[in-house]
Amino acid sequence: MRHHELLRQWREGLAWLPTSGRMVRVTNQVSTEIAQVRKAAWATYGETLSGAVSEFLMPGAPENHVRFAPHAVLYLQWEARFPQEWRAAAPYTPWGTKKDVLWHFADRGPTVATRAALEDLVMAAVCRPHRCEDRRFSALARRLDGPGLRARLREASGAEDPNVALRATFVCWVLDHPDAPVTVASWRNWVAAHLR
Numbered sequence: 001m002r003h004h005e006l007l008r009q010w011r012e013g014l015a016w017l018p019t020s021g022r023m024v025r026v027t028n029q030v031s032t033e034i035a036q037v038r039k040a041a042w043a044t045y046g047e048t049l050s051g052a053v054s055e056f057l058m059p060g061a062p063e064n065h066v067r068f069a070p071h072a073v074l075y076l077q078w079e080a081r082f083p084q085e086w087r088a089a090a091p092y093t094p095w096g097t098k099k100d101v102l103w104h105f106a107d108r109g110p111t112v113a114t115r116a117a118l119e120d121l122v123m124a125a126v127c128r129p130h131r132c133e134d135r136r137f138s139a140l141a142r143r144l145d146g147p148g149l150r151a152r153l154r155e156a157s158g159a160e161d162p163n164v165a166l167r168a169t170f171v172c173w174v175l176d177h178p179d180a181p182v183t184v185a186s187w188r189n190w191v192a193a194h195l196r
Helices: 002-016 028-046 049-056 062-081 083-089 094-108 115-127 136-144 147-157 162-176 184-194
Strands: none
Touching (some): 049 094, 062 083, 062 115, 115 136, 115 162, 147 162, 162 184
16 A cells, blocks of 8 residues: 555656646746656655665665565565556556566575575466566576475476476476576477477
8 A cells, every 4th residue: 555655646746747748937946846846756656665676676786686685575476476466556567677676686696585485486486377577487496596496396396287397397407407598489499398
C-alpha cells in the first residue's frame, strides 16, 4: 500500500511538470519551482521498492549492491508470489527490471543475507510454469552453485511434472558446463539433444 501511495504521489508530481505539449512561460521563479517539484517527485520515487531496485542496479556504485540487495530479492519474491500485483504495481514494464536484477546478481553474486532467498527463487522458477525472463535464473544458479542447490535440483529433476524435471536437469547441466552460454538457443539445443 505504501508503494502504491508513493507511486501515486510521484505520478502527481510528474504530471504537474510542463511537457512539450504544455508550453509555459518559464521565468527564473517558474524554473526554480519546476526543479523543486522534479526533485521532490524523484525523491518520492526513491522511497518506493522500484526506487530501491533502481539504486541496486546503479552502475558504478558497488556499495549499493550490498545495501539494496535485500530490496532486489524482495522485488523478485513479489513477482514469484504475486505476479499480477507485481506487474500492475510497476511504474514501467517490469520484465526489463527483472532481467537486470537477475543479471546483476549473476554478475556480482549474492550477498550473505540474500543467498538462501536467491536459491529459493531459482527453485521456484524451476518448479513453476515458465515466465518472462525466467531463463536468467539458470545463469544466477552458477553464482549460487553448491551442494545444497545441486541436491534440490537433483530432487526436482525426478519430479512427476516433465517440464519441472526438464528445467531442473537443464540447470544441472548449466552448472556442470560453466562456459556454455545460457541463451534461448542453448536451451533449445539442449532440449533437442536431451529429448532424442
